[in-house]
Amino acid sequence: MESRHLGGDGHDPNLMVFLSDIHQHDNTVRWKNGPTQANVVLPQLVKEILTLRPLPAHAVVFGDFSASCGWIEDFRLAAAALKPLSDAGITLALGMGNHDNRQSFMQVFPDYKKRCLVPGRIVSNVSTPNADLILLDTLKSRDGEDWAEPTNKGSHVEGTIDATQRTWLRETLASATRPTFVGAHHDAREVGIVKEIVTTPTVFGYIFGHEHVWDESFLHYGYSDSRTVQTATLPSGGFWGDIGYALFKTFEDRAELTVRQTDFYFNRRWQDKPRPKNWTERVKMHDGRKVTFWYDKPANFY
Ligand SMILES: [Fe+2]
Numbered sequence: 001m002e003s004r005h006l007g008g009d010g011h012d013p014n015l016m017v018f019l020s021d022i023h024q025h026d027n028t029v030r031w032k033n034g035p036t037q038a039n040v041v042l043p044q045l046v047k048e049i050l051t052l053r054p055l056p057a058h059a060v061v062f063g064d065f066s067a068s069c070g071w072i073e074d075f076r077l078a079a080a081a082l083k084p085l086s087d088a089g090i091t092l093a094l095g096m097g098n099h100d101n102r103q104s105f106m107q108v109f110p111d112y113k114k115r116c117l118v119p120g121r122i123v124s125n126v127s128t129p130n131a132d133l134i135l136l137d138t139l140k141s142r143d144g145e146d147w148a149e150p151t152n153k154g155s156h157v158e159g160t161i162d163a164t165q166r167t168w169l170r171e172t173l174a175s176a177t178r179p180t181f182v183g184a185h186h187d188a189r190e191v192g193i194v195k196e197i198v199t200t201p202t203v204f205g206y207i208f209g210h211e212h213v214w215d216e217s218f219l220h221y222g223y224s225d226s227r228t229v230q231t232a233t234l235p236s237g238g239f240w241g242d243i244g245y246a247l248f249k250t251f252e253d254r255a256e257l258t259v260r261q262t263d264f265y266f267n268r269r270w271q272d273k274p275r276p277k278n279w280t281e282r283v284k285m286h287d288g289r290k291v292t293f294w295y296d297k298p299a300n301f302y
Pocket of ligand 1: 023062097099211212
């Protein structure tokens with residue numbers, strides 16, 4: 001936690017903004033017919049975030065910086081779009097998605113290496129006065145080339161947690177004494193960490209992206225004595241699907257995640273067509289929805 005967020009400077013140390021699937025694409029360099037809608041929308045979202053008072057202390061990006069293959073030019077665009085947040089004193093916490101590339105990421109965000117907690121992986125922790133957020137790295141690279149240059153093939157769509165990261169997660173959760181949230185690009189079910197999430201008494205929520213769809217659900221491990229853990233799936237920061245960001249505020253007894261949905265669209269050329277009524281309805285349905293993560297997971301099941 002940086003001291004500049006401890007009060008008096010307009011940042012709420014318990015407030016984070018969550019972005020995911022920002023999918024920036026430099027089509028002047030590669031994939032020249034590729035989509036650039038997100039390049040327009042993300043700066044608009046950032047501009048809106050900067051009007052918040054107080055400002056969040058942290059901005060967390062849950063992966064998919066790049067539109068497709070993790071090219072460095074895409075990361076440069078993402079860095080430029082996010083820079084107004086860090087210029088405003090908001091600390092960036094960044095995680096990998098399936099469209100990303102670790103080498104490109106680290107070339108554009110070299111200082112982030114200091115924050116990485118697991119060798120070979122981009123895993124970090126964000127602390128507020130009331131809770132911790134662990135941000136995992138679920139990127140599954142092609143042929144095990146975890147730090148290779150990007151190629152046109154990109155990474156696997158599905159995610160993974162390797163043995164080293166899994167061991168680190170288990171050890172970290174075993175010693176966690178504060179309310180803890182776990183976040184990643186992929187669903188916990190897909191990467192096989194449901195047991196770790198559900199059976200740790202201090203883990204009260206799991207938050208992820210990847211789907212481009214705002215969703216509220218829960219995890220359980222088995223059907224007999226399982227606890228449940230609240231989950232939320234984040235909108236996209238401009239590519240397709242539910243469009244927007246979410247604000248995460250931690251309290252002494254709970255955390256609240258409130259979605260700000262600004263739009264919904266699907267496919268690249270929708271602007272020329274009549275707008276489907278369901279798209280507008282979907283924005284109205286989601287905008288302002290709040291999920292509460294109570295810190296009251298009973299300790300008697302496991
Ligand atoms: Fe995505």
